[in-house]
Amino acid sequence: MSQDSRPIIIKRKKIVKGHYGGSWKIALADFMTALMALFLVMWILSTASQEQLEGVADYFRTPLTSAVVGGNKTTGSTSAIPGGGPDPMHTDGERMRIDLRTETRPSDEQRSFVDLQRRLESLVEGDPQLRDMKAQMRFDMTPEGLRIQLVDTEQRPMFELGSDHVAPYMRDLLRAIAPVLNEMPNSLSISGHTDDIPYAGGEKGYSNWELSSDRANASRRELVAGGLDADKLLRVAGLGSRVPLAETVPSAPVNRRIAVVVLDQRAARQIRSQGLRGGGAPSPAGTNLSGALPESPLEQFTQGLKEAVTDD
Template sequence: MSELKQVIIVRRRKNRGSGHHGGAWKVAYADFVTAMMAFFLVMWLVGAGTKQQRAAISEYFRNPSMTQGQSTMAPSGRTGPGGASTSMIKLGGAMNLPTGPGKESAFAPPSAEEAEKLAKEKEKKRLEQLMKDLNEAIAKSQAMAPFRDQLLLDITSEGLRIQIVDKQNRPMFDMGSGALKSYTVQILHELAGFVNQVPNQISISGHTDSAPYVRADSQYGNWELSADRANAARRTLTDGGMQAAKVARVVGLAASVPFDKNDPSAAINRRISIVVMTEQAARAALSSELVSAPRALPSVPVLHPAEPGHAGAGVPAAPASHAAEVSTRESAAPPPAPPRAPI
């Protein structure tokens, strides 16, 4: 009888749960990301800290104990050189990091000077943008095309200045009058909408040339004419939709500020100047400090003639003959000259 052989079957289970290379790459990638984050954090701290802080951090890693180290610069929180800092670590992140010597946090509220500087820069950009918009509108407008050479724009210390100047054959006003031409009204109505785009206040000034202007009453000249024209421009801007409260100043300057200094009688000197003022210029124009407080004139003692028998009488009265002489001179004074005829 043959001997039976025992058959042994070995079954091997294949591990199908893990992919290629298993999950070890995830651990390596996580370590890499952690290392890079730490590296960039160190670089940020080095760039954000001051020279004194970097020296203190360097000395801390060389000598983390509380004993005195060899650093030539004292770390934050200690008065002596070297050694670890005894102050608590602030956990506020960048809110607690100074940006430089003598400065507070980068996120600390700006000082009054810094805030004023930022406001001026913002205002300057706003006026420059308004000037750009105006130039583009003038270039595209068919209605204003004939008057492009009479509109002059520039930035001054007071703000954005818009000047509407006369030309020899195209005046803005009627001759010797404050009445505006129809095209001048159209120009000012167009400008009113742009002036409303910014919160700045405006100043309007009228200018004439050096030619003398005299009316029959002899009390009306270039000063009055320039002021009337500036005020007429103000009314027209308001009619065009500009807010009336934006006007801070309306002045007439006659021929005192010529555009063409070499030729004071040139037509270009007859102009209207509209300045979109900066906040500082507006404050100066409206400041009560520019107007001195009214002061009473010194009292002048009234001298009366001495009365007979009155002790301590004032200056004695003038003799009768002297009074008569004064009266004769006054009555003989020539009459005033008649007013000049208008030119």
């Protein structure tokens, strides 16, 4: 056959007209579902009360990882090798989140502290005999709860010099606020503080340690005399001059003060648990004569294996 008589083959692409698949329907359905969820959340938020909104805000303040694993997790990092900050067990961001979680308390308890502060301020402001003491009262929120500090001034000291004898106006103030504190279900902590001016004999004899403790106990007695239930007191301590106020010199008169802390539930539980071993009640069967902690299962197995080898 000659080259000119070869058959000519023409290939034509067959075009099939029709739809392009159903993937767009899935995308549209996902979009409509997300849009419906958004409107549903907006409607719920618009009908929620202020207390419910604050509860939602408290929920989102807690890191998700810490909320899932609980409060005993050392770090919220998802990395197998934690670190990245000054402390190898934390990064700076992790420490910030953990501290925020520690300081967060239920919104109803927070509101009760705010209400208590307003009531105490109104009480002092409305009494002509106590009004002069308002400038010596300081309120602030701490990780333990609402702290009420009664500070000294050169013109109006709360105690006689170097003594735990309560001044009359200090006595009136403590007895006036006692019924209000007694209405709260929370427990209390009282701590005494002094300036850093030492006694002549130093700390070998009667010192600022004893003075601060005596003043804290004198304040406790006045609160109880004013109507405070003595069972509400969980801690009465003297800290001497070791904890001066921020941005003050240790010898400043304001460092001679009494701090009354209305404890939140978490702080009260921590104080009560200090007498327990490992956070739970000690078992009589698990206590040995030496007072040491009972051996773990691994230690018991290892000790038994050693005894078996020795017997053989």
